[in-house]
Amino acid sequence: MSIAFLAALAVPHPEAAAAPVKIRIAHGIPPAHLTPLLFQKKELLKNYGKTYEVQLIYVANTSAQIPMLAAKEIDITWTAYSSFAAAVMNAKLDLKLILDILSYGEPGHFTSYWSVMKESPIKSIKDVKGKRIAVPAFGTALDIAARIALKKAGLEANKDYTPVEVNFPNMFAMLSQGKVDIAAITTPFIYDPKISSKVRKVFGAEAAMGKIQALMHAVRGDFLAKNRAAVQDMAEDYVRAWRWFLTPANREEALNIAAKFTKRPRAAYEWALTRDKDSYRDPYAQVDIKVLQGNLDVMHQMGYLKERLDISKFADTSIAAEARRRVMAAKN
Structure with a gap:
């Protein structure tokens, strides 16, 4: 060649x-x-x-x-x-x-938040003491936001409350079945009438650090x-x-x-x-x-x-x- x-x-x-x-x-x-x-x-x-x-x-x-x-x-x-x-x-x-x-x-936009069943005795973030709170996987944005917001309210994880890992699609099921006391039900699930009609907001992610x-x-x-x-x-x-x-x-x-x-x-x-x-x-x-x-x-x-x-x-x-x-x- x-x-x-x-x-x-x-x-x-x-x-x-x-x-x-x-x-x-x-x-x-x-x-x-x-x-x-x-x-x-x-x-x-x-x-x-x-x-x-x-x-x-x-x-x-x-x-x-x-x-x-x-x-x-x-x-x-x-x-x-x-x-x-x-x-x-x-x-x-x-x-x-x-x-x-x-x-x-x-301001003016949606921010993920933690909800309870409407009949729940939890009215404020301080009422989470002694309760089980559902978060996405540990270390995620909402998990850390919850921990910081609760710490600012004087509550420490695994001492004053128990974090529980729950995937977003299962948040409401865990909450409604009483397996957790408060859950991060975010979009799109929070806009399902079968869910939104049964829960109420307690605190949002902005409670941790604003924007x-x-x-x-x-x-x-x-x-x-x-x-x-x-x-x-x-x-x-x-x-x-x-x-x-x-x-x-x-x-x-x-x-x-x-x-x-x-x-x-x-x-x-x-x-x-x-x-x-x-x-x-x-x-x-x-x-x-x-x-x-x-x-x-x-x-x-x-x-x-x-x-x-x-x-x-x-x-x-x-x-x-x-x-x-x-x-x-x-x-x-």
Whole structure:
């Protein structure tokens, strides 16, 4: 064979070189978690199938993703302020925060809260003393929020009350059956008339630390280093679709997408994408680093972090910023 022929064989075929990068993205329950819905409206996704494609992976809580990240079973995690701290400080994972999911404590917006049965003697947070409180997996956003709020009220976990791990879909069942005394029944379950008619609010997550940058997406550092262009293109599409879903004029179609994806009745989502019944989301899916740092500082001050975590070392704000720039430029 000629040297020229062998050299030609060594050159990658253009189509092979252009194969889209598969990004495995973990998500929670939609439509509270918009992430899986964003990738259903393909006409909004300019880069999908060209530079990247996604594999959506449902994971019930944030803590469960720490071993998945360590085993490289997912590339982008959905994480909470608390579980992110555990991932980088305890598990020593290399992660970078890149995109917003939702926040708590924003005035005028829904914030997750703890409920009791209407006939319960529990009237205030101090009445939780001696009771069993249902939280998602230990170390998650609402678990830590509950512990801090109760600690501020003078109550210590496993001394003055008993935390019980319960997955969100089972919260009301555990509460109504008397297996716990107070539970975090959040969206979409709290808007089910069969549930909302039987419970009442006692305290919300904002009692812990005011505004909370509750949930975010973070990418594995090694994956970002190898596939930065693909992650950036995904973030651009994420923000473009995010903007579409947050636009009131698109709400009806957005809810139809949610109903189709979840295989639930459209009527089950009347609360979604409204100001007062849904959580706050940054208009361009940017993580609020200042609020997040404050949340982590409270965790440290209250004894839930051994050391102060400087979140700026674990956030790549340029990803969302560039996505915003591209989306805004395309509109002009």
